Amino acid sequence: MSSGTQSLTEPAVLAHAKRRLFPDDDEPAYAVADTQFAQTNWVADAAIAPAVTETLAPFNHVRVGSGYPDLVGVRSLDSGLLAVERFGDTPPLVAVEAKGHTEAAGVDVERGIVQAYDRLHEANAAYVAAPAGAISQSERTLARELNVGVLGVDVDGSVATLERPRVVGNRAVGEATAIRFQASAQGVAEQSFGLNHPKNYLAYPVALAHDGDTEALLAEHVVAATDSARGGASFLGLVESDGPRETLTPLGREVVRFARREHGDLDAALRQFEDWQRSRKRFYDLAPRWGLVARRVVFDYPATQLLVEELQCLHEDGFPEPSLPQLVRYLHELHPSFTVELFLRGDESVRERALTGDGELREEPLSDGAVYHSPTVFQLKALCYHAGILTERGAEPSRLDPGEDVWALCEPV
Structure with a gap:
């Protein structure tokens, strides 16, 4: 040959x-x-x-x-x-x-x-x-x-x-x-969630609906990382882009309506976001009414719905506080492709190490925080924590101890 x-x-x-x-x-x-x-x-x-x-x-x-x-x-x-x-x-x-x-x-x-x-x-x-x-x-x-x-x-x-x-x-x-x-626009890509607090994403449609410059308003009242705020708002389905033009989605417009109803006008709403900038308190407890809005928006994200439904099933099966490896192994039995895309980093070294040629999970790599996808185990989990869905925050893969990382619902049914 x-x-x-x-x-x-x-x-x-x-x-x-x-x-x-x-x-x-x-x-x-x-x-x-x-x-x-x-x-x-x-x-x-x-x-x-x-x-x-x-x-x-x-x-x-x-x-x-x-x-x-x-x-x-x-x-x-x-x-x-x-x-x-x-x-x-x-x-x-x-x-x-x-x-x-x-x-x-x-x-x-x-x-x-x-x-x-x-x-x-x-x-x-x-x-x-x-x-x-x-x-x-x-x-x-x-x-x-x-x-x-x-x-x-x-x-x-x-x-x-x-x-x-x-x-x-x-x-x-x-x-x-x-x-x-x-x-899709909501896929869990590396750049999907650059920030780990839902207020930064909820504020984006408010600033976009304001007559002022969106980026300047965000930088002054909410967060300096305006590109990350925009990206997360897009992934959560609050805004969408048509070329250079950016518009509110129906869900984004509902957030703006709530901001006006809650604070009177958008200026007052943005000043309230500024007051929350340095708080370490869970958002659902810090601002309960806004916390409910965050919960609705975060739950509307397709990956959240999958996680919540399967965590409920684990709770019913007698595992109310599964560790990250336990959750991943369970999800992989039911939704193998989704589990890999949500939780495992996309580079070839991680996928080769964590998956067999037949697509089965290898046990040992799941104990290493470095194999996990940051937008899921850090940012998305933190969003779910602040929205009152999960009991614990997320952690960066470099600081993640998978065996001690608990994924549990605040309010299992």
Whole structure:
């Protein structure tokens, strides 16, 4: 086998396909490769190049249809990749099966097509990616009949769209919803919650509705980290952006209405926020009426709802104060993809260490605070504490003792 052929192993083919489907640009998107690609070696002890691993990260084991695609993600795709240019306002869920050269056998493109077709039970578009020279005309015909896209990958990394699929209207209702969530404006990204107090986010729609300069008002009365306040308000669904224009959502407008009703006008509301700047007291106790608003806003966040419902179930099962590793293990049994996205950092070293090739959790890494996702275990947990939902604050991963980190509801039913 030539060196060029050797370079087109399955991981390399998948990495090239990912670069084509999910380029590194400003388009809202999120994609994960299957955990089997997080291992150091592929077939015949051939090492997976670090650059390939870096391209494919993060990793998760996401069920779509009856199996686990090599790559699953959400992104608006250009017309060169789809048989139709538009899919409403919702970016499609895309599943990819990759096939590459091995030492012992050829490239089983037909099997990849059949696997990709199965993913259309939940995905909106499915592709098979393979070395271009290994794709026959009959396989292209089969893919076309099954509405599977075909990506031909060359040794130099270029990717040609040999067959363009039509977008189908399936909506993921299983584990793939975790990927839709991460690709949305509310996904738990590294920059999602830069601050750990809900008042900083509640104040943002108040300042935006004021006639004055939003950033100047925030800096004067609330918090200097105005970008973090804006980002958190967006993740909590209080504001949304349409290009350079920023507007209040219905939930954000309700916060403004409450501020006016509670304080008379927005100036008085912002002065009240200024009085709270240096308080260490739980917000729900410091300002009970605003605490109820915070509770409503924080609970409306999809990740909070999942956590509260499962903590209630744990309470009913006799575990009223689970530790962080206990919670993660329990959640992973029920919602494996969501649990990985919510709690485990996205870089390849953490996912490789914490997950087996089949997507199962390894026990030992869960005792290390460094494997956890700060926006969840620190900021989101702190928001839930201040909103009166959880009994304890969050902690930064560098200071986190997972075994002593309790996740318990203040008011289990």
